[in-house]
Amino acid sequence: MLLIAGFLTLAWMSPFFISRGKAWYGKYATSKEVEKKVVLNKKKSEYILAAEKYLDEMENVEEILEIAEPVITKYEITNATGNNENAQVDVRIYVVNSYVEKTIHVARNNDLWEVKKVEGSNDLIYERNGILLKHPINWEAYSTENNADTISEWSFKTREGESKAIFFIEKKGGNFSEAFINCNLDSVTNCGEKEIGKRTFRTAKFQDLIRTYVLEGVESNLVVLDVSGGDASELEEILDNMKIQNN
DSSP: OHHHHHHHHHHHHHHHHHTTTGGGOOOOOOOOOOEEEEOOOSOOOHHHHHHHHHHHHOTTHHHHHTOSSOOEEEEEEEEEEEOSSEEEEEEEEEETTEEEEEEEEEEEETTEEEEEEEEOOOOEEEEETTEEEEEOTTEEEEEOOOOTTSSEEEEEEETTSOEEEEEEEEETTOHHHHHHHHOOSTTEEEEEEEEETTEEEEEEEETTTEEEEEEEOSSEEEEEEEOSOSOSHHHHHHHHHOEETTO
16 A cells, blocks of 8 residues: 555656646745844844844845845844944844855944944855755755655755755655655666765666655655756755754
Protein backbone atom coordinates (compact mmCIF):
# COMPACT_ATOMS: atom_id res chain seq x y z
CA MET A 1 0.00 0.00 0.00
CA LEU A 2 2.86 2.38 0.79
CA LEU A 3 4.37 1.76 -2.64
CA ILE A 4 1.02 2.46 -4.31
CA ALA A 5 0.53 5.58 -2.22
CA GLY A 6 4.01 6.79 -3.15
CA PHE A 7 3.38 6.16 -6.83
CA LEU A 8 0.09 8.04 -6.74
CA THR A 9 1.64 10.95 -4.89
CA LEU A 10 4.57 11.24 -7.31
CA ALA A 11 2.37 10.75 -10.34
CA TRP A 12 0.02 13.45 -9.10
CA MET A 13 2.87 15.86 -8.41
CA SER A 14 4.83 15.21 -11.62
CA PRO A 15 2.96 17.72 -13.86
CA PHE A 16 3.92 20.43 -11.40
CA PHE A 17 7.57 19.33 -11.38
CA ILE A 18 7.79 19.09 -15.15
CA SER A 19 6.41 22.61 -15.55
CA ARG A 20 9.04 23.65 -12.98
CA GLY A 21 6.44 24.41 -10.37
CA LYS A 22 5.42 27.82 -11.72
CA ALA A 23 1.81 27.29 -10.68
CA TRP A 24 2.96 26.68 -7.10
CA TYR A 25 3.71 30.28 -6.36
CA GLY A 26 1.09 32.85 -5.51
CA LYS A 27 1.86 36.46 -6.30
CA TYR A 28 3.91 37.79 -3.40
CA ALA A 29 3.07 41.31 -2.28
CA THR A 30 5.39 43.79 -3.99
CA SER A 31 4.70 46.62 -1.60
CA LYS A 32 7.78 48.58 -0.56
CA GLU A 33 6.23 49.32 2.84
CA VAL A 34 8.51 47.92 5.52
CA GLU A 35 7.21 46.16 8.63
CA LYS A 36 9.29 47.21 11.62
CA LYS A 37 10.16 44.91 14.49
CA VAL A 38 12.59 45.65 17.28
CA VAL A 39 13.71 42.50 19.11
CA LEU A 40 14.78 44.29 22.29
CA ASN A 41 12.85 44.39 25.54
CA LYS A 42 14.42 47.50 26.99
CA LYS A 43 13.33 51.03 26.14
CA LYS A 44 14.62 52.23 22.78
CA SER A 45 17.79 54.27 23.01
CA GLU A 46 18.45 57.32 20.89
CA TYR A 47 20.81 55.44 18.62
CA ILE A 48 18.23 52.73 17.97
CA LEU A 49 15.79 55.47 17.00
CA ALA A 50 18.47 56.96 14.72
CA ALA A 51 19.01 53.58 13.05
CA GLU A 52 15.25 53.08 12.66
CA LYS A 53 14.93 56.48 11.04
CA TYR A 54 17.69 55.58 8.62
CA LEU A 55 15.98 52.29 7.73
CA ASP A 56 12.61 53.99 7.29
CA GLU A 57 14.10 56.49 4.87
CA MET A 58 16.50 54.03 3.20
CA GLU A 59 16.58 55.65 -0.25
CA ASN A 60 19.86 53.97 -1.24
CA VAL A 61 18.58 50.48 -0.39
CA GLU A 62 19.72 48.98 -3.72
CA GLU A 63 23.27 50.16 -3.08
CA ILE A 64 23.22 48.82 0.48
CA LEU A 65 21.85 45.39 -0.44
CA GLU A 66 23.32 45.18 -3.95
CA ILE A 67 19.93 43.95 -5.21
CA ALA A 68 17.96 45.67 -7.96
CA GLU A 69 14.52 46.74 -6.69
CA PRO A 70 14.48 44.43 -3.64
CA VAL A 71 11.11 43.57 -2.13
CA ILE A 72 11.70 44.44 1.53
CA THR A 73 9.06 42.93 3.79
CA LYS A 74 10.37 43.95 7.22
CA TYR A 75 13.44 44.67 9.28
CA GLU A 76 14.47 43.58 12.76
CA ILE A 77 16.90 45.25 15.12
CA THR A 78 18.52 42.28 16.86
CA ASN A 79 21.18 43.98 18.98
CA ALA A 80 22.51 47.42 19.88
CA THR A 81 25.59 48.56 21.76
CA GLY A 82 27.19 51.91 22.37
CA ASN A 83 27.27 55.07 24.44
CA ASN A 84 26.14 58.66 24.19
CA GLU A 85 28.63 59.42 21.41
CA ASN A 86 28.99 56.31 19.21
CA ALA A 87 26.99 53.12 18.75
CA GLN A 88 26.33 50.21 16.45
CA VAL A 89 22.98 48.59 15.73
CA ASP A 90 22.66 45.07 14.26
CA VAL A 91 19.81 44.68 11.78
CA ARG A 92 18.19 41.94 9.74
CA ILE A 93 16.63 43.26 6.54
CA TYR A 94 14.17 40.79 5.03
CA VAL A 95 13.96 40.51 1.25
CA VAL A 96 10.78 38.48 0.59
CA ASN A 97 11.37 35.59 3.07
CA SER A 98 15.16 35.76 3.24
CA TYR A 99 17.34 38.25 5.06
CA VAL A 100 20.67 40.02 5.06
CA GLU A 101 22.44 41.02 8.26
CA LYS A 102 23.88 44.52 8.53
CA THR A 103 25.49 46.67 11.21
CA ILE A 104 24.65 50.36 11.21
CA HIS A 105 27.23 52.63 12.84
CA VAL A 106 25.84 55.90 14.23
CA ALA A 107 27.52 58.83 15.94
CA ARG A 108 26.25 61.95 17.66
CA ASN A 109 26.72 65.26 15.87
CA ASN A 110 25.81 67.88 18.46
CA ASP A 111 22.18 67.03 19.26
CA LEU A 112 21.62 64.78 16.25
CA TRP A 113 22.57 61.18 15.55
CA GLU A 114 24.01 60.48 12.11
CA VAL A 115 24.70 57.22 10.26
CA LYS A 116 28.42 56.97 9.53
CA LYS A 117 28.60 53.63 7.72
CA VAL A 118 26.79 50.36 7.08
CA GLU A 119 28.70 47.05 7.17
CA GLY A 120 27.81 43.42 6.56
CA SER A 121 27.62 40.60 4.06
CA ASN A 122 25.24 40.69 1.11
CA ASP A 123 24.53 36.95 1.32
CA LEU A 124 20.82 36.18 1.32
CA ILE A 125 19.90 33.73 4.08
CA TYR A 126 16.74 31.63 4.38
CA GLU A 127 16.02 29.82 7.65
CA ARG A 128 13.37 27.15 8.15
CA ASN A 129 12.84 24.33 10.69
CA GLY A 130 16.41 24.52 11.96
CA ILE A 131 17.92 24.59 8.46
CA LEU A 132 19.86 27.67 7.37
CA LEU A 133 20.55 28.17 3.67
CA LYS A 134 22.59 30.82 1.87
CA HIS A 135 21.30 31.34 -1.64
CA PRO A 136 22.11 33.51 -4.67
CA ILE A 137 21.18 37.17 -4.63
CA ASN A 138 18.74 36.71 -7.53
CA TRP A 139 16.81 33.86 -5.90
CA GLU A 140 13.74 34.30 -3.71
CA ALA A 141 12.44 31.91 -1.05
CA TYR A 142 8.76 31.04 -0.70
CA SER A 143 6.84 28.93 1.80
CA THR A 144 4.74 26.37 -0.09
CA GLU A 145 2.20 23.75 0.97
CA ASN A 146 1.56 21.28 -1.81
CA ASN A 147 1.96 17.95 -0.05
CA ALA A 148 -0.04 17.51 3.15
CA ASP A 149 2.19 14.61 4.25
CA THR A 150 5.33 16.71 4.59
CA ILE A 151 6.35 18.39 7.83
CA SER A 152 7.56 21.49 6.04
CA GLU A 153 7.98 22.67 2.46
CA TRP A 154 9.54 25.64 0.74
CA SER A 155 10.77 26.59 -2.72
CA PHE A 156 13.24 28.86 -4.48
CA LYS A 157 12.72 30.71 -7.73
CA THR A 158 14.61 33.47 -9.50
CA ARG A 159 13.44 37.06 -9.45
CA GLU A 160 12.47 36.50 -13.08
CA GLY A 161 10.03 33.77 -12.00
CA GLU A 162 11.94 30.62 -12.97
CA SER A 163 11.58 27.83 -10.41
CA LYS A 164 14.89 26.45 -9.16
CA ALA A 165 14.50 24.09 -6.23
CA ILE A 166 11.89 22.53 -3.95
CA PHE A 167 12.63 21.45 -0.37
CA PHE A 168 10.63 19.03 1.78
CA ILE A 169 11.06 17.76 5.31
CA GLU A 170 9.19 14.50 5.84
CA LYS A 171 9.14 11.74 8.42
CA LYS A 172 11.40 8.73 7.99
CA GLY A 173 9.82 6.29 5.58
CA GLY A 174 7.89 9.02 3.77
CA ASN A 175 6.80 8.51 0.18
CA PHE A 176 9.39 10.78 -1.38
CA SER A 177 12.29 9.42 0.67
CA GLU A 178 11.32 5.81 -0.01
CA ALA A 179 10.98 6.37 -3.74
CA PHE A 180 14.20 8.37 -4.17
CA ILE A 181 16.35 6.18 -1.90
CA ASN A 182 15.15 2.75 -2.94
CA CYS A 183 14.36 3.33 -6.64
CA ASN A 184 11.14 1.39 -6.16
CA LEU A 185 9.27 3.19 -8.94
CA ASP A 186 9.82 2.98 -12.69
CA SER A 187 9.96 6.76 -12.86
CA VAL A 188 12.91 6.92 -10.42
CA THR A 189 16.35 5.95 -11.77
CA ASN A 190 20.08 6.44 -11.21
CA CYS A 191 19.87 5.96 -7.45
CA GLY A 192 23.19 6.46 -5.69
CA GLU A 193 25.10 8.65 -3.23
CA LYS A 194 27.00 11.92 -3.52
CA GLU A 195 29.32 13.68 -1.11
CA ILE A 196 28.45 17.38 -0.92
CA GLY A 197 30.64 19.14 1.59
CA LYS A 198 30.76 17.07 4.75
CA ARG A 199 27.44 15.32 4.13
CA THR A 200 26.37 12.31 2.10
CA PHE A 201 23.17 12.72 0.10
CA ARG A 202 21.17 9.92 -1.48
CA THR A 203 20.64 10.93 -5.09
CA ALA A 204 18.36 9.88 -7.95
CA LYS A 205 16.63 11.09 -11.11
CA PHE A 206 12.85 11.45 -11.30
CA GLN A 207 11.35 10.92 -14.77
CA ASP A 208 14.87 11.42 -16.21
CA LEU A 209 14.39 15.12 -15.68
CA ILE A 210 14.60 16.12 -12.03
CA ARG A 211 17.62 15.53 -9.81
CA THR A 212 16.69 14.52 -6.28
CA TYR A 213 18.72 14.68 -3.07
CA VAL A 214 17.78 13.06 0.24
CA LEU A 215 19.64 13.79 3.48
CA GLU A 216 18.65 11.19 6.04
CA GLY A 217 18.11 12.22 9.65
CA VAL A 218 17.19 10.42 12.85
CA GLU A 219 13.45 11.10 12.78
CA SER A 220 12.97 12.90 9.47
CA ASN A 221 14.59 13.37 6.07
CA LEU A 222 15.32 16.44 4.00
CA VAL A 223 14.28 15.96 0.36
CA VAL A 224 15.48 18.40 -2.28
CA LEU A 225 14.32 18.52 -5.90
CA ASP A 226 16.35 20.33 -8.55
CA VAL A 227 13.78 21.68 -11.03
CA SER A 228 16.15 24.16 -12.66
CA GLY A 229 16.96 22.10 -15.72
CA GLY A 230 20.58 23.25 -15.32
CA ASP A 231 23.74 21.60 -14.09
CA ALA A 232 22.76 21.80 -10.37
CA SER A 233 25.95 23.67 -9.44
CA GLU A 234 24.08 26.53 -7.74
CA LEU A 235 21.85 24.17 -5.78
CA GLU A 236 24.75 21.95 -4.71
CA GLU A 237 26.62 25.04 -3.49
CA ILE A 238 23.61 25.84 -1.30
CA LEU A 239 23.62 22.28 0.05
CA ASP A 240 27.38 22.50 0.64
CA ASN A 241 26.95 25.66 2.77
CA MET A 242 23.80 24.43 4.53
CA LYS A 243 23.80 24.60 8.31
CA ILE A 244 21.54 22.46 10.47
CA GLN A 245 20.92 23.51 14.06
CA ASN A 246 21.61 20.95 16.80
CA ASN A 247 23.34 18.67 14.32
